[in-house]
Amino acid sequence: MSQNKNQQSLLNKNRVDKFILVFQLPPALRKIKKRNNRDTFNVDEDAFQMSVYGAVVPEITVAAIQIPYAGSNLYNSSHAKEPFPPVDINFTVDNEFNNYWTIYKWLDLMHDDKTGLFDDDDLVDNELTDGQVPGPFAFSDYQTDLTLYGLDEFNNKRIEFTYTNAFPVTVGSINYNYRDANEIESSATFVYSQIRTKLLNI
Numbered sequence: 281m282s283q284n285k286n287q288q289s290l291l292n293k294n295r296v297d298k299f300i301l302v303f304q305l306p307p308a309l310r311k312i313k314k315r316n317n318r319d320t321f322n323v324d325e326d327a328f329q330m331s332v333y334g335a336v337v338p339e340i341t342v343a344a345i346q347i348p349y350a351g352s353n354l355y356n357s358s359h360a361k362e363p364f365p366p367v368d369i370n371f372t373v374d375n376e377f378n379n380y381w382t383i384y385k386w387l388d389l390m391h392d393d394k395t396g397l398f399d400d401d402d403l404v405d406n407e408l409t410d411g412q413v414p415g416p417f418a419f420s421d422y423q424t425d426l427t428l429y430g431l432d433e434f435n436n437k438r439i440e441f442t443y444t445n446a447f448p449v450t451v452g453s454i455n456y457n458y459r460d461a462n463e464i465e466s467s468a469t470f471v472y473s474q475i476r477t478k479l480l481n482i
Contacts, residue, residue, distance in 0.1 A: 300429045300437075301332045301369060303446070308403040308421040309386055330379050334370035334467070336428055337441060340475065366449065366469045373454060373464040383451045383468050389422055390447070423447045426470060429480075436482045446472035 305328055341362040347354045373380050392400035404421040426443040452467030 298431050299332050299336050300329060300431060301336075301371075301426060302329045302429065303424050303426045304328075305382075306386070306420075306422045306424045306447070308389055308399070309382070311403045312385060312401075328379075328382060330371050332369040332371045332428075334368055336367060336369050338365045338367050338475070340364070364472060364475060366471050367443065368467060368469050370452075370465060370467045373466050380451065380454065380466055383448050386422070386448050387451055419445070426472065437480050438482075440478050440480055442476045443470065443472035444474045444476070446470045 342360065343358045343362055344355045345358045347356055371379060389401075389403060390398055392398075394400070398404075399422075423445045424447070426446045428441040428443070429437045430439040430441075432438050448468050448470050450467075450469035452469075454464055454466050456464050
């Protein structure tokens with residue numbers, strides 16, 4: 281049976297659970313440095329953190345297969361995971377729009393808003409095959425691992441989700457209404473290769 285280390289009833293807690301998304305910026309994004317015209321923020325930090333909400337943990341499926349037997353159908357595991365669906369996150373845009381701009385520049389790296397080309401600023405290293413013929417792009421230059429922490433009502437990290445080799449495919453619209461006193465919100469969609477989960481001790 282689980283123990284309550286906080287010495288209070290589990291039925292008498294104010295639940296204000298939340299999620300924090302933390303990731304190392306991809307190497308190519310860090311090369312942007314001071315190419316923007318604001319000296320107070322540059323995409324050259326080692327790590328980036330933002331509070332998120334929404335469908336941040338996707339459905340995970342290991343499908344079953346049907347095996348016909350004696351006029352019936354039995355089930356067995358396929359022992360294979362279905363492709364992971366993209367993960368959608370919602371976030372509050374900070375008052376300097378830094379978190380929105382970071383994801384925007386990440387997308388701009390993969391499709392330049394002026395030329396329509398990939399990596400128009402030559403930020404991604406191009407690997408060479410046999411020292412002569414250009415090979416595949418160094419995917420690790422624009423991909424990174426996302427780490428999502430589930431926090432309890434005391435801001436303790438209780439669970440960790442790691443999305444490997446992730447990169448954004450969408451940055452959402454900015455919803456604004458001057459009659460609304462709430463903060464401005466936006467969203468982003470990420471794709472990734474694998475998801476790993478573990479429980480954390482305080």
